[in-house]
Amino acid sequence: MHPKFRSRAVLTGAAGYLAVQFWHTFRNRNSWPFCAYNMFNYDLPEKWQQFRIVLHDADGHTTGPTDPWCLLPVEFFRVVSIMNKMFFGPAGEDLRRTFCTRTLDLVNKTSWGDFDEIRASPVSPASAPFVALDVYVVEVDNECDAFDRSSVRTTELIHRHDPQGVAAGKETGWRIREK
Template sequence: MLRAPDVNSSKALVALAGAFTVASLVSTVANRNFWPIASNNMFNAKFGDRLSRFAVEFHLSDGTVVACGPANCIPTQFFRAGAVFADVFMGDEDHPKQVLCQRILRRLRRDRWRSFDEVRAPANLPNVPLSRMEIWVETTVRGMPQEREVVYTYVPSDAQ
């Protein structure tokens, strides 16, 4: 006849902690998000050799070019900024693109934010008129720049 093992609360706690540790390790090694066991790997992703990301260039009327990323243009978490740019600038409609560019310029010129936690500092634009703003998609292969393509160019109405 089978007998139930003697299990007290301390043995149960040790067994539960061991199972949690093993599940967390397996989840991390497999790069799977197994919440609530292992949610720490949600920012740890395996990327292929080819990686594309957005970049922004502000071309000022004096010839200065200020380059930055999406996270320096909108006051949101850096890991969400690229998704916002993809949603707006990869779409077919032109109006949302113009509106976002106008709002970016207004925030950078007048209503700057402070960096905090996962929100990056705003791009520093000198007090010089803007001639155009270009949104780029840059592609790297194994970390080496390969391609750059302008996906949108915004020219303010007051530019010459």
């Protein structure tokens, strides 16, 4: 094989690979082995579980379902770790209630912007304070819309913090995808 041809073939292959990688990055899509974020380049199982939250304000408006990343002003992956320890660890009901009370207090009294891996604090559509928090575990797969956090296979309400009773009987707007 001629050296010039070999170098052109290598350059063409590298350029093609980079073009596909850039497409995945800019479209925020993952298709193994191409990934929008190289740090998270792995093959997912057919179905997996994630957290979702729904916030309820004092005027009866609902925010969500959405990811829990906006609840705390820390990196989004740390929020998921905290939620795992809080709702699947040895924490008792009293600690969960205290966590939800303090989290809602933080969200209502402090706002923070979207920066790097920290997601912006949630904002009530009516500017009323949030008074209730629902925590769900949902099952998703590749057919679920990655940009629509209500698009899921199944939902399970694992904790409801609702001291004023505003969330009872509320419709959450899940878009359950058929299996």
